[in-house]
Amino acid sequence: MTVEQSRCLGAGQCEQLVPEVFRQDEEGLSQVLVAEPEPALWPRVLQTVHLCPVQAVIVDEGPGHAPQDTE
Numbered sequence: 691m692t693v694e695q696s697r698c699l700g701a702g703q704c705e706q707l708v709p710e711v712f713r714q715d716e717e718g719l720s721q722v723l724v725a726e727p728e729p730a731l732w733p734r735v736l737q738t739v740h741l742c743p744v745q746a747v748i749v750d751e752g753p754g755h756a757p758q759d760t761e
């Protein structure tokens with residue numbers, strides 16, 4: 691998971707929603723603290739993906755994108 695800093699507006703929703711994972715740097719742009727959050731955090735991470743106004747939070751792995759989790 692990454693944050694596309696060139697898109698980030700610094701609105702801060704991500705840090706408010708999941709402070710364990712996102713942190714705004716000194717310029718106000720979001721940084722990912724934990725690239726592979728523990729499963730318990732994923733619901734809020736995925737909520738952030740949807741709430742980010744510029745779709746700057748990019749998830750390329752994890753429960754939200756697991757192919758089939760049938761076991």
Ligand code: SF4
Pocket residue numbers: 693697698699700701702703704705719720741742743744745746747
């Ligand atoms: S929610 Fe999106 S625009 Fe706002 S700080 Fe986080 S990554 Fe940047």
